[in-house]
Amino acid sequence: MSGAGDIVLDVQNLEVDIPTPGGMLHAVRGVSLTARRGETLCIVGESGCGKSLTSLALMGLLPAIAARRAERLSFAGEDLLRAPASRLRALRGDRMAMIFQDPMTCLNPSLTIGDQLTETFLRHGKGNRRSARDRAVALLERVGIAGAAGRLGQYPHQLSGGLRQRVVIAMALMCGPDLLLADEPTTALDATIQLGILQLLAELQREMRMALVLVTHDLGIVARIADRVAVMYAGEVVEEGSAAVVFDAPRHPYTRGLMDCIPQPGRTPPGTRLGTIPGLVPSLVGDMQGCAFRGRCPHAMPACTEPVAVRGDAEGHAWRCVLPENALERAA
Amino acid sequence: MNAASPILELRGVHKRYGVGGGLMARRRTLTAVAGVSLRVERGEVLGLVGESGCGKSTLARMILGLEAPSEGEVLLDGRPIASLGRLERGRLVQPVFQDPYSSLNPRRDVASIIGLPLIVHGVGTVAERRDAVAEMLGLVGLAPRHAEAFPSQLSGGQRQRVAIARALVLRPTLVVCDEPTSALDVSVQAQILNLLLDLKERLGLSYLFISHNLAVVHMLAGRVAAMYLGRVVEEGEAGRVLGAPQHPYTAALLASALTPDPSLGLPAMRLGTVFPNPLALPSGCAFHPRCPAVFERCAREAPALLPCPGGGRAACHLTGQDQHQAA
Ligand SMILES: Nc1ncnc2c1ncn2[C@@H]1O[C@H](COP(=O)(O)OP(=O)(O)OP(=O)(O)O)[C@@H](O)[C@H]1O
Ligand SMILES: Nc1ncnc2c1ncn2[C@@H]1O[C@H](COP(=O)(O)OP(=O)(O)OP(=O)(O)O)[C@@H](O)[C@H]1O
Ligand code: SF4
Ligand SMILES: [Mg+2]
Ligand SMILES: [Mg+2]
Numbered sequence: 001m002s003g004a005g006d007i008v009l010d011v012q013n014l015e016v017d018i019p020t021p022g023g024m025l026h027a028v029r030g031v032s033l034t035a036r037r038g039e040t041l042c043i044v045g046e047s048g049c050g051k052s053l054t055s056l057a058l059m060g061l062l063p064a065i066a067a068r069r070a071e072r073l074s075f076a077g078e079d080l081l082r083a084p085a086s087r088l089r090a091l092r093g094d095r096m097a098m099i100f101q102d103p104m105t106c107l108n109p110s111l112t113i114g115d116q117l118t119e120t121f122l123r124h125g126k127g128n129r130r131s132a133r134d135r136a137v138a139l140l141e142r143v144g145i146a147g148a149a150g151r152l153g154q155y156p157h158q159l160s161g162g163l164r165q166r167v168v169i170a171m172a173l174m175c176g177p178d179l180l181l182a183d184e185p186t187t188a189l190d191a192t193i194q195l196g197i198l199q200l201l202a203e204l205q206r207e208m209r210m211a212l213v214l215v216t217h218d219l220g221i222v223a224r225i226a227d228r229v230a231v232m233y234a235g236e237v238v239e240e241g242s243a244a245v246v247f248d249a250p251r252h253p254y255t256r257g258l259m260d261c262i263p264q265p266g267r268t269p270p271g272t273r274l275g276t277i278p279g280l281v282p283s284l285v286g287d288m289q290g291c292a293f294r295g296r297c298p299h300a301m302p303a304c305t306e307p308v309a310v311r312g313d314a315e316g317h318a319w320r321c322v323l324p325e326n327a328l329e330r331a332a
Numbered sequence: 333m334n335a336a337s338p339i340l341e342l343r344g345v346h347k348r349y350g351v352g353g354g355l356m357a358r359r360r361t362l363t364a365v366a367g368v369s370l371r372v373e374r375g376e377v378l379g380l381v382g383e384s385g386c387g388k389s390t391l392a393r394m395i396l397g398l399e400a401p402s403e404g405e406v407l408l409d410g411r412p413i414a415s416l417g418r419l420e421r422g423r424l425v426q427p428v429f430q431d432p433y434s435s436l437n438p439r440r441d442v443a444s445i446i447g448l449p450l451i452v453h454g455v456g457t458v459a460e461r462r463d464a465v466a467e468m469l470g471l472v473g474l475a476p477r478h479a480e481a482f483p484s485q486l487s488g489g490q491r492q493r494v495a496i497a498r499a500l501v502l503r504p505t506l507v508v509c510d511e512p513t514s515a516l517d518v519s520v521q522a523q524i525l526n527l528l529l530d531l532k533e534r535l536g537l538s539y540l541f542i543s544h545n546l547a548v549v550h551m552l553a554g555r556v557a558a559m560y561l562g563r564v565v566e567e568g569e570a571g572r573v574l575g576a577p578q579h580p581y582t583a584a585l586l587a588s589a590l591t592p593d594p595s596l597g598l599p600a601m602r603l604g605t606v607f608p609n610p611l612a613l614p615s616g617c618a619f620h621p622r623c624p625a626v627f628e629r630c631a632r633e634a635p636a637l638l639p640c641p642g643g644g645r646a647a648c649h650l651t652g653q654d655q656h657q658a659a
Contacts, residue, residue, distance in 0.1 A: 263550070
């Protein structure tokens with residue numbers, strides 16, 4: 001199967017700190033992740049838990065005020081922690097690409113989408129103007145934009161939310177990256193287009209053995225495409241494992257809570273109220289003692305105020321909770 | 333108030349935009365909405381689903397009076413929207429948009445964001461407005477202390493509560509929700525959906541609820557309309573439309589929905605990959621280039637939106653026949 005040589009992304013103990021008026025915000029607290037060629041890793045978790053900052057930190061694109069630390073951050077065996085800025089610029093957009101959560105942040109409102117799509121391709125010396133344009137049109141068609149040639153002259157504000165999102169996806173794929181970090185790439189799209197894009201990503205993975213790290217809060221997508229799932233809470237990965245195990249036998253109460261929040265067609269009759277996770281995420285300013293979820297956890301006990309070690313099994317399922325292993329099991 | 337008329341009625345509404353016109357390109361017409369007729373009755377939730385870019389938000393903007401239709405009529409409470417004053421319109425219909433970040437003014441605190449519509453419309457005294465704001469805060473589940481917070485100090489879910497409070501402070505009858513939870517994570521989405529259900533019951537609201545999430549639509553809506561390329565292609569009682577769709581697009585939409593079942597992979601796409609282009613509407617049925625059940629009549633003749641078995645309406649030449657169910 002896959003060996004160490006297949007590891008495209010390897011990050012150990014990633015930390016991101018942001019100074020705020022109230023004190024130092026520890027937004028990402030010791031995140032370790034790996035992604036292999038041809039593999040899909042999904043990152044899920046509550047808004048503000050650090051998913052976007054984690055992705056930005058991996059790409060070296062954090063806002064200037066944020067500080068990044070890690071024990072290791074390597075891309076295809078290359079140490080990114082010590083790589084010069086010029087090397088990072090050469091890799092970004094070419095071998096490692098990112099789809100940002102807000103399409104407007106990577107679209108320039110005063111340039112046509114045609115100019116923006118061809119720019120990266122030309123900058124990385126992938127071909128001439130003509131081949132850049134051809135590739136742009138081909139990719140726009142593949143992400144489901146009909147009459148793509150006619151769209152090249154349009155400006156971002158003339159496109160619907162879903163069209164903008166697909167332009168940004170095409171942009172990230174222009175150079176055929178080895179690693180694609182996609183932050184909520186299909187939220188604004190209808191189900192048929194979303195499916196088309198997920199199929200396209202899956203196809204590219206097969207063709208080019210691209211590693212895909214997908215940040216999403218759509219558990220439907222996660223269930224269907226993830227090889228592995230990392231569940232984040234308050235800046236930490238609280239559970240990680242294969243999709244089947246995380247969905248069917250979650251070991252962390254936060255993961256269980258998430259599963260109960262989603263309406264299930266057929267199983268949630270019209271008008272029923274959904275499960276919620278009462279309470280608020282703890283402040284990430286200052287030090288955190290014990291389990292970050294304990295203020296909202298229905299199972300919290302005194303042991304939860306002590307530092308919680310990561311536990312795991314031989315199949316690569318890991319979780320950060322003191323409960324006995326069968327505590328969350330449900331009668332079928 | 334006109335109890336007999338629906339709170340919202342759209343009659344043959346069109347919206348066209350001129351696009352392009354750069355150096356080389358000639359200016360062309362983009363048809364965003366191509367003849368939509370729909371009704372929302374009092375106390376009803378109409379779910380609106382459809383292709384990205386099929387004109388849902390454009391329709392929402394016309395219902396809110398933010399843009400005028402190129403053709404056709406929007407009636408609120410039985411009266412043409414153009415004949416209504418701003419306050420009258422504001423008391424009939426209010427929006428909740430997708431993005432709780434950009435839709436709130438970052439320089440105003442929560443109390444003045446929620447109270448602003450009252451001031452703009454000169455409603456009540458200072459004291460009455462303060463009471464109204466306090467009541468709204470409670471109604472949407474925010475604490476009194478949040479009144480002085482600024483949007484940047486609130487979570488996404490709290491901001492969306494503020495947006496809902498602002499929408500409801502004039503006590504509108506109809507709320508147009510354009511993807512109100514798609515920017516929120518699932519635990520916050522669950523809170524906001526529960527809140528919308530509670531408020532509907534307590535205040536007798538009607539919603540036009542636009543969403544890409546069919547499970548969410550199923551939970552909220554009594555009736556569902558599906559749009560494709562600017563037209564309504566199917567409409568009817570929610571259980572019927574989502575349970576036994578009659579139009580091949582609605583059927584494809586349902587087949588593409590990803591339920592959270594890790595034992596299943598991505599469903600095979602059954603649609604053609606000729607994606608819709610509002611700059612060049614296909615002949616006949618607008619869905620025919622992608623339809624798995626297409627036959628020769630489809631490219632020639634546009635199907636009308638006609639009553640279909642099980643109730644509601646669908647716009648497909650095969651409506652009432654069984655063939656496309658198998659596709
Ligand atoms: N530039 C910044 N300055 C200060 N705080 C920030 C900044 N960017 C992010 N944060 C904070 O860091 C935390 C993590 O943010 P991040 O954007 O990574 O969350 P997320 O998991 O991507 O959330 P969402 O699902 O809402 O996109 C949040 O508490 C956020 O408020
Ligand atoms: N101001 C405008 N000028 C030109 N074209 C526009 C304008 N506003 C919208 N359009 C076009 O009208 C069509 C419908 O857009 P609209 O935003 O209503 O779609 P939507 O159904 O809300 O899509 P989504 O699900 O992606 O939000 C799109 O093709 C869009 O590009
Ligand atoms: S009318 Fe024809 S093309 Fe249109 S949806 Fe029905 S079968 Fe398909
Ligand atoms: Mg994010
Ligand atoms: Mg829209």
